Amino acid sequence: MSYQVGLDLGSAGATVATGGGVTTSGRRQQAPAREVATLLDDLARRHGEPPSRVAMTHPLCWPHEHLEQLRQDLIDAGRADVLFVPAPHAAAIAFDADARMPEHSTVVVFDFGATGCDITVLRKQGVLLLAGQPERVEIGGFALDGLVTEHVIAKIGTHSRELVRSCVEAKELLGSYPEVRIPYLATNGEMREVRLSRLEFESVIRPSVELAVDALERVVASAGLEKPDVVLLVGGSSRIPLVAREIAERLRIPVLRAPDGAAATGAYLEAVQLEPAPDEQPTAEVPLPRKEEEPQRRLPTTAFIAAGLIVLVLGGGWFAHDAMNEPQMKKMENTSVQLEPPGVAELPSFIGPER
CATH class of the missing domain: 3.90.640.10 (ATPase, substrate binding domain, subdomain 4)
Structure with missing residues (x-):
């Protein structure tokens, strides 16, 4: 059975998204093309066949020449069917699949990763289009x-x-x-x-976080926006509570944390969308042999029978009207969860060298 794959090769780990979920593993010390080939070989062994479509994210700042070289390296490694998706677009695609953003709405992807912070504004106009000038801050x-x-x-x-x-x-x-x-x-x-x-x-980290938020304000201004509709936090460093708090205080707009593996999930959704639908074989239905039916005797319609039918129809319609207008009661369940207050975390001790 065919399946599709989304790949996100981050600085700290490689994330793979399939129809079965998202998995992340540490990066191998290999060139990107070689690592992609290794990941796909692992998937082929696990599923018994290679994927039918592969989509891979890449930084928005990568030049066209870099992508073409990577494409050629993948072809040399026997992976000519890999689709490239910009990482901020992939994260926004995964967000839009759940949030169903309205047309002309804007989302800022604030990708605070291991090696830097990439900030991009995207506007939904049928598809997600780049708005303004993206910026990268070399703080991660x-x-x-x-x-x-x-x-x-x-x-x-x-x-x-x-x-x-x-x-x-x-x-x-x-x-x-x-x-x-x-x-x-x-x-x-x-x-x-x-x-x-x-x-x-x-x-200790506030000055660095403020530099990243300064860049966020510049990118939003370059898109001609007073305020975007939402800021989507991506990357491991965006889990730091100070990051979301600083953005919300400066921009006064909703700040949402994307699930882990959002970029890989968005790439997977693109791979699924571009997968051609399987050809359906036309089928012909053979009609069943007709059975000879005995002619049914029809009752003569008299004035009394016609009047009875009218009463039944009107009565049933009124009953249905009352049932539709009757207020519906829903049974609500209490889904609140009481959490224990946080304590003090203690890291495990290590044994010092023997003297």
């Missing part, structure tokens, strides 16, 4: 990791690879917890911990 999740690590090292006066990994994990946890305790090995060999609060974390 990796840069924020470095800021947090430098801040913690300045507080404790020591450095190690384990500490760097713990700082990165602490940044991820501070999106859900108000404080994180980071264990580290002091210079005297003693195991200690340093506390990092969300307020402290936000004060």
Whole structure:
């Protein structure tokens, strides 16, 4: 059975979307064309056949020459049927599939990823068209990791690879917890911990986030808009609560977080839409043999019978009228969920080197 695939090769991971859902794995150290071929080979082994249509996202800033070279590399790898979809368009396509945006509405895709922040305004006019001048800010999740690590090292006066990994994990946890305790090995060999609060974390990264939001305001202005209809947050760094809060305070418009794998999902939807419909074989129906029916005796229609039929018709219509106008009662279910208050996350300790 044929199936379609959407691919999104991000800096931190590769996301694959099919009719069965979305999966993300770490990036292999391969050229993009080779990695696409490897991913498709994995899918062919899993499904028993290669996909019938493949769509792959790419940064909007990639030049035409880069795409043509990638296309040639894919052809050389035996993957000539790959369709290219700009990443912001793919994310907006997935959003529109659920939200059903009205015609002429605008969406800003704010893609805050690992290596940078790409900002694009799209207007729906039958299809999603580029509006204004897109912009990329060279500030991403990796840069924020470095800021947090430098801040913690300045507080404790020591450095190690384990500490760097713990700082990165602490940044991820501070999106859900108000404080994180980071264990580290002091210079005297003693195991200690340093506390990092969300307020402290936000004060460290705020200047970088403000630079990205400054670029967002420029892109919106270039599209000739006072306010777009919605800002769609994409990318791992957009999970930081400060990002959505800063955008909402500046632009005063709704800010929505896209589900993980939104770009791959949008590429998959494009692959499905462009998949040609299977040819239907014409079928002919053979009529069943007619059965000889005995002639039915018809009752003579008298004035009394006709009057009775009229009463039945009018009475049934009135009953149906009453039933349609009767207020319908719906049984409502309580779907609220009570969450436990967040506590303090503690990262696992590591064992120091033996002395």
